[in-house]
Amino acid sequence: xxxxxxxxxxxxxxxxxxxxxxxxxxxxxxxxxxxxxxxxxxxxxxxxxxxxxxxxxxxxxxxxxxxxxxxxxxxxxxxxxxxxxxxxxxxxxxxxxxxxxxxxxxxxxxxxxxxx
Amino acid sequence: xxxxxxxxxxxxxxxxxxxxxxxxxxxxxxxxxxxxxxxxxxxxxxxxxxxxxxxxxxxxxxxxxxxxxxxxxxxxxxxxxxxxxxxxxxxxxxxxxxxxxxxxxxxxxxxxxxxx
Numbered sequence: 001x002x003x004x005x006x007x008x009x010x011x012x013x014x015x016x017x018x019x020x021x022x023x024x025x026x027x028x029x030x031x032x033x034x035x036x037x038x039x040x041x042x043x044x045x046x047x048x049x050x051x052x053x054x055x056x057x058x059x060x061x062x063x064x065x066x067x068x069x070x071x072x073x074x075x076x077x078x079x080x081x082x083x084x085x086x087x088x089x090x091x092x093x094x095x096x097x098x099x100x101x102x103x104x105x106x107x108x109x110x111x112x113x114x115x116x
Numbered sequence: 117x118x119x120x121x122x123x124x125x126x127x128x129x130x131x132x133x134x135x136x137x138x139x140x141x142x143x144x145x146x147x148x149x150x151x152x153x154x155x156x157x158x159x160x161x162x163x164x165x166x167x168x169x170x171x172x173x174x175x176x177x178x179x180x181x182x183x184x185x186x187x188x189x190x191x192x193x194x195x196x197x198x199x200x201x202x203x204x205x206x207x208x209x210x211x212x213x214x215x216x217x218x219x220x221x222x223x224x225x226x227x228x229x230x231x232x
Contacts, residue, residue: 004158036223046220046222089158102147102164102211104151104161104221108157108158109156109157
């Protein structure tokens with residue numbers, strides 16, 4: 001079945017450090033890939049997405065590239081800020097053209113804490 | 117557009133009681149999803165509606181769970197004879213049928229259920 005695996009956290013960084021959160025997905029079909037973020041006390045928000053191989057999603061300084069050959073969608077940011085402290089979820093949709101109506105399969109989440 | 121709203125935000129109940137949650141999606145979003153999120157995990161898909169039709173249910177949705185979307189707008193999720201294992205955050209998401217947006221789902225703040 002469809003699954004998503006994220007690197008285990010928590011991740012603790014100093015401000016301005018480089019961030020990578022690894023995400024891999026099962027290689028069935030041609031899903032869309034997403035990173036969602038959950039700030040303390042708030043709901044899930046879409047951070048970025050990519051809908052086909054080699055697409056790069058980007059937002060707020062975060063980037064992730066859809067790598068079909070390695071079935072990965074790693075999240076990166078060159079210089080993190082204290083305000084980036086949150087829980088980050090990698091997710092995949094059901095296969096394009098399938099009958100699963102776009103339901104999302106999420107990874108377990110990675111807690112990021114950024115210290116001043 | 118005020119986003120996806122859910123009510124109540126918190127619910128504490130005793131084991132064996134019935135509870136009902138409400139979700140109001142973004143207006144004109146004809147796809148609506150329910151997910152469940154337990155502590156330290158990513159959201160897990162429960163069920164999906166397109167307009168008023170319930171088109172898919174996860175095996176996580178036991179027969180104590182029922183969801184409706186009678187007029188294709190708001191949705192309710194009822195849990196009968198609650199068990200302590202039902203304690204979780206219940207998330208609702210909605211999505212436009214416009215696939216050009218790349219399957220983006222918009223999430224509500226969730227209803228946190230605690231079963232004593």
